[in-house]
Amino acid sequence: MAGITNVAFRRLCREQGDGLYICEMITTRALLERNPRTLRMIAFAPEERPRSLQLYGTDPEITGAAVRMVVAENLADHIDLNFGCPVPKVTRKGGGAALPWRRRLFARIVRAAVEAAAPAGIPVTVKMRKGIDDDHLTYVEAGLAAQDAGVAAVALHGRTAAQRYSGNADWEAIAELKQALDIPVLGNGDIWEADDALRMVEQTGVDGVVVGRGCLGRPWLFADLAAAFAGRPERKLPTLGEVAAMMRRHAELLVEWLGSERDGCVDFRKHVAWYLKGFPVGSELRRALASVSRLAELDALLAELDPAEPFPVHTLGKPRGRTNSPGKVFLPEGWLESRDDESVPEGAELADSGG
Numbered sequence: 441m442a443g444i445t446n447v448a449f450r451r452l453c454r455e456q457g458d459g460l461y462i463c464e465m466i467t468t469r470a471l472l473e474r475n476p477r478t479l480r481m482i483a484f485a486p487e488e489r490p491r492s493l494q495l496y497g498t499d500p501e502i503t504g505a506a507v508r509m510v511v512a513e514n515l516a517d518h519i520d521l522n523f524g525c526p527v528p529k530v531t532r533k534g535g536g537a538a539l540p541w542r543r544r545l546f547a548r549i550v551r552a553a554v555e556a557a558a559p560a561g562i563p564v565t566v567k568m569r570k571g572i573d574d575d576h577l578t579y580v581e582a583g584l585a586a587q588d589a590g591v592a593a594v595a596l597h598g599r600t601a602a603q604r605y606s607g608n609a610d611w612e613a614i615a616e617l618k619q620a621l622d623i624p625v626l627g628n629g630d631i632w633e634a635d636d637a638l639r640m641v642e643q644t645g646v647d648g649v650v651v652g653r654g655c656l657g658r659p660w661l662f663a664d665l666a667a668a669f670a671g672r673p674e675r676k677l678p679t680l681g682e683v684a685a686m687m688r689r690h691a692e693l694l695v696e697w698l699g700s701e702r703d704g705c706v707d708f709r710k711h712v713a714w715y716l717k718g719f720p721v722g723s724e725l726r727r728a729l730a731s732v733s734r735l736a737e738l739d740a741l742l743a744e745l746d747p748a749e750p751f752p753v754h755t756l757g758k759p760r761g762r763t764n765s766p767g768k769v770f771l772p773e774g775w776l777e778s779r780d781d782e783s784v785p786e787g788a789e790l791a792d793s794g795g
């Protein structure tokens with residue numbers, strides 16, 4: 441997740457349980473141009489294996505070149521191609537979730553990545569949405585095209601671009617894709633608890649699950665997932681004291697990664713509300729925590745929390761993070777009439793990463 445799954449957060453999560461922890465979305469052009477911010481974003485911790493890199497591309501040549509760079513410079517052990525971004529600035533240019541509609545272009549991008557990664561034995565996966573909207577669904581066709589192109593797995597977020605993050609993810613679509621493909625299919629959407637993951641596997645037959653918003657302010661969800669998939673019943677319900685310790689460590693890891701106490705604390709601010717969701721903590725203290733600039737300041741404020749406060753179980757199973765309403769999908773003019781057009785949409789290559 442852009443802005444979230446940096447080295448610091450991935451480490452916090454990985455310490456809870458095994459999994460494939462993917463970096464923030466990196467744009468192929470910014471990588472090729474060695475944009476300093478992008479190069480910083482593809483940093484992995486020395487012990488981090490496999491190094492899982494997510495790329496965004498709209499041009500087969502640029503995507504192929506970016507993957508060749510990853511191979512030549514040994515930058516990652518797994519590459520995921522993201523075709524799920526619903527942000528208007530991206531779809532308006534034909535990128536992200538709009539791109540699979542141009543089926544030939546989509547297949548060429550995926551093939552270019554797979555061919556460039558093959559000599560190094562690096563698996564390539566694809567992540568996508570159901571389509572642009574209910575009248576323009578692409579997931580089965582795109583899944584088959586990705587399979588033909590040689591990807592190792594496909595992940596489906598069971599929403600269309602028009603749905604953004606609203607409503608419920610369509611797990612039936614995930615089941616349908618699983619039926620249609622021979623390669624592993626991963627399901628994504630609305631895994632808020634470990635038991636949701638078990639339910640998704642049972643209902644859809646998927647080979648694995650992808651977790652997004654459920655881990656916001658809850659790195660221990662991955663301990664629960666590990667327990668659930670091992671058939672163990674225990675689930676973590678940390679007290680406020682344990683949550684405060686996790687918050688402190690998260691901030692500390694961000695400070696370490698960003699190399700600046702202030703930058704680390706500022707980046708940590710966005711996580712405060714997620715960590716405290718449902719706990720009885722006054723608005724003034726919440727506001728103060730969400731404006732910290734120094735670790736000592738954070739410590740003093742965390743000391744004001746009641747460490748014995750039990751976990752607010754009423755928040756279990758509820759959405760976290762972004763849940764915005766559905767909206768019109770902005771597309772380039774004539775996009776819907778250009779399914780077989782292979783040309784690269786103009787201006788769709790983002791210059792910056794993390795979008």
Ligand SMILES: Cc1cc2nc3c(=O)[nH]c(=O)nc-3n(C[C@H](O)[C@H](O)[C@H](O)COP(=O)(O)O)c2cc1C
Pocket residue numbers: 441442443444464465494522524567597605609628629630631650651652653654761762794795
């Ligand atoms: C803040 C935020 C940033 C995201 N960034 C990315 C991203 O960089 N790459 C990606 O594939 N998905 C990204 N997503 C989408 C999630 O990975 C996931 O597909 C989506 O939230 C649905 O899963 P969930 O219901 O588990 O959250 C992002 C979602 C959010 C809320």
